[in-house]
Amino acid sequence: MDGPELGEVRSIDRPWGTEEVFADVAGRFVGKILHVRSGARLELPLAEHSEEVISLMSGAVTVELGDSAEELMRIAMVPGQTVHIKAGSVHQIQADEDSMLLEVSSDTHSANMEGS
Numbered sequence: 808m809d810g811p812e813l814g815e816v817r818s819i820d821r822p823w824g825t826e827e828v829f830a831d832v833a834g835r836f837v838g839k840i841l842h843v844r845s846g847a848r849l850e851l852p853l854a855e856h857s858e859e860v861i862s863l864m865s866g867a868v869t870v871e872l873g874d875s876a877e878e879l880m881r882i883a884m885v886p887g888q889t890v891h892i893k894a895g896s897v898h899q900i901q902a903d904e905d906s907m908l909l910e911v912s913s914d915t916h917s918a919n920m921e922g923s
Contacts, residue, residue, distance in 0.1 A: 823847035823902070830911075839910045843868070843902040850899070859892040859912040866906025871899045 817828045823843050830838030843849065843866070861870070863884045870890055871879040876897050882890060883903075892898050900908070 821849075823849050835913070837910075837912050839912075841906075841908040841910055843900065843906045843908065845902050845904045845906075848899060848901045856894055857912045858894050859898075859910055860889060861892065861900070862889040862909045863887070864907045864909060867903040868906050868908065869901045869903060871901075873897055 814831070817831075819826045819828065824847060825842045827840040827842070828837065829840060830836065841849075845866075863886050865886050867886075868884050870882045870884055872882060872890070872892060873879040874896065879897065879899070884890065
């Protein structure tokens with residue numbers, strides 16, 4: 808057995824705030840801390856092959872989630888709540904106040920991609 812792989816947290820400035828990548832295992836999963844400014848909206852990504860779990864740590868956000876951009880359900884989240892975004896879903900997050908979220912995604916979702 809080889810020794811453990813050590814990495815570093817990477818901070819990436821985004822138009823909506825800052826993304827800190829704390830785990831990135833190529834082809835398996837990515838873990839991020841998202842700091843989203845009040846009123847900011849994350850891009851509308853399609854989780855084509857990956858699944859995501861997003862947990863709100865602080866603040867308040869509205870998540871829009873559905874099978875297509877035309878069929879989005881709105882979910883208001885408060886700290887302590889978690890949402891599971893299944894592969895093939897479209898989702899968007901808007902911060903209703905300064906917010907911190909944890910995001911873990913599987914499969915091909917890359918920490919180098921724009922957005923969430």
